[in-house]
Amino acid sequence: MRAVVQRVLKGSVTIDNEVVGRIDRGLVVLLGVGKGDTADDARYLADKIGQLRVFDDPEGKMNLSVKDMGGSVLAISQFTLYGDCRKGRRPGYSDAALPGEARQLYELFVQRLVCQGLPTATGRFQEHMVVEIINDGPVTLMLDSRKVF
Template identity: 45%
Template sequence: MRILVQRVKQANVVVEGQRVADITKGLVLFVGIGKDDTVSEMEYLCKKISNLRIFEDEQGKMNLDIRQVKGKVLSVSQFTLYANTKKGNRPGFDQSAGPEMARERWKEFNNLLRRNGLEVAEGIFGAHMEVELVNDGPVTIWLDSKDPC
């Protein structure tokens, strides 16, 4: 599982001209599901995201997690995080989960976040989305369940 985490002041998703999700202060998660991802990897990343201290305290230090700042999550499924560009110029996606598995795991991951006490808004799985965000910092973090940092 690969997740690009961005700390934001606000973010929204538009599909076919309609706003389908929006958040204020919080995290945008671009979530890629790999074909070999396990439930334990999802649980690990859910816990990691819930506890990442990447919001500033009164002294301006990144010392607070998303719950402490009453932030929200916008989760966007993005299979292109598994792009393989080693060979040729056209990306391959053979390590991405198939659509059925990816949809199921993405929904399950979002529910894990909710069970951890986070408010989660979702993009539309498989849709062509316009994602607009105001990155705060900028703070952008890469998480990979196969290569924990």
């Protein structure tokens, strides 16, 4: 499972001119589910992201998590994180999980964030979304659950 995590001043997701998810200060997480990913991957990434210390403390050091500073998370499914661009000009997505499996793990990831007490907004799975992100820093991190197991 892969995640691109951005510290933001605000973020939103719009579908068909309707805002379906919005946060102010916090984290926007673009989450991709790969073939072979399990519930352990979803739990690991949710726990890691909920505890990442990427917000400034009073001394200006990144010592606070999103929960510590009272922020929110906007979680958006994004299978294109598994796009393989090594051959040709069109990405291949054969490493991405099938939609049914990916949806279950994405929903587990979101549920795990909520269980940590994090206000969490989402996009809609398998929809065309317009995502607005105002990155703060900029701070952008890439996480991959398979690089730790």
